[in-house]
Amino acid sequence: MFLILLQYVRPLTAIDHYMDAHQAFLDKYYQRGNFILSGKKQPRSGSLILCHAKNLREVEAIISEDPFDQNSLAMYDIIEFQPTQCISGLEEFLS
Numbered sequence: 001m002f003l004i005l006l007q008y009v010r011p012l013t014a015i016d017h018y019m020d021a022h023q024a025f026l027d028k029y030y031q032r033g034n035f036i037l038s039g040k041k042q043p044r045s046g047s048l049i050l051c052h053a054k055n056l057r058e059v060e061a062i063i064s065e066d067p068f069d070q071n072s073l074a075m076y077d078i079i080e081f082q083p084t085q086c087i088s089g090l091e092e093f094l095s
Contacts, residue, residue: 001093002059004049005077006068012044014073021067029062036093046074052093056080 008015029035029051037050053059059078068074083094 001081001083002051002053002056003079003081004051004059004063005046005079006048006074007046007077008044008068008074010073014071015068018067018071018073025066028065034062036090 026035026038026049034051034053035049036052038047040047051059051062053062056078063069063076063078066074069076086094
């Protein structure tokens with residue numbers, strides 16, 4: 001499991017310009033079952049994505065499709081972790 005932290009490096013006007021394309025990217029990986037949860041940081045300086053993937057290379061390949069990455073709008077910090085507890089209904093993601 002991976003936590004992807006995005007830190008915006010461009011003004012919010014640039015982020016908003018690509019938001020529809022970014023949302024389509026998110027939708028694609030929700031449909032494939034890779035993305036579990038995502039949302040904006042408060043205050044709005046970036047966002048985060050909880051991602052289910054086989055390995056770091058898969059996560060990096062996924063990120064390379066993000067319009068925010070393709071247009072140098074965000075920096076990405078990828079944190080791998082092994083989930084050991086969860087709320088009822090998410091047991092399939094436990095190690």
